[in-house]
Amino acid sequence: MIMIELRKNPRTNVVWRAVIKLGDDNIVAAKVVNISKGGVLIHCPANVEVNKEYRLLLNVPHIDQTSDQTYQVHCKMRVLNSLLSSEYYHINLKFTELSDLHRCLFEAWLSLVSKYEQLS
Template sequence: MSDSRSNPRSKVSWRAAILLAPGNIVAAKILDFTMAGIQLQCAHVLKEGQTYQIMMEVPSKRDASQRTQVVCKATVRYNILSGNEYRSGMKYFDFAPEHLLLLQSWAGAPVTME
């Protein structure tokens, strides 16, 4: 079975956090990463179409012990109930320009910021 995505997908296991509302931050885990989006797992259902601020803890490809906190915005495209947690597909954007090379190293393809 082939993956027809326009952006290569990387299976990852990164810690993350989602700002649901001011003062309400929940833990999450990034499962899949592309330069177009992420799939994350979280105990809370996220509202489809809603944009959240998230933080991804992205390791260096050269040294996994070196991690960078990448803060961005992400819009929920879908939710799937998986056991007692939810998997959400999200399109992320609005990250700091200095994180572009780190993100590209995981995606394997250069892109420009929107």
């Protein structure tokens, strides 16, 4: 069965590390599980407030899969929704502040994955 992505910004599965800043000195490790042009889905052990903005640090691998280099992407995101599933919250976030350079990095990742999907 073929699934058709009807979202405005289709998602691409990834496994990246992230950190979300919950308060003054409170940061929590999280895992990015998919990305789109507009945002990310993370799994996080801590709950967040819907419609609130948070600062995140995403550890994005180099587009060249043979490189060990990673990029630390600092951004601000707004929580669209949060759902507890087993021991982790599945949190959908939308970019509200992202540099042009980092936006290009995300677009390069999305383009690369799209090319691989077309070949399969």
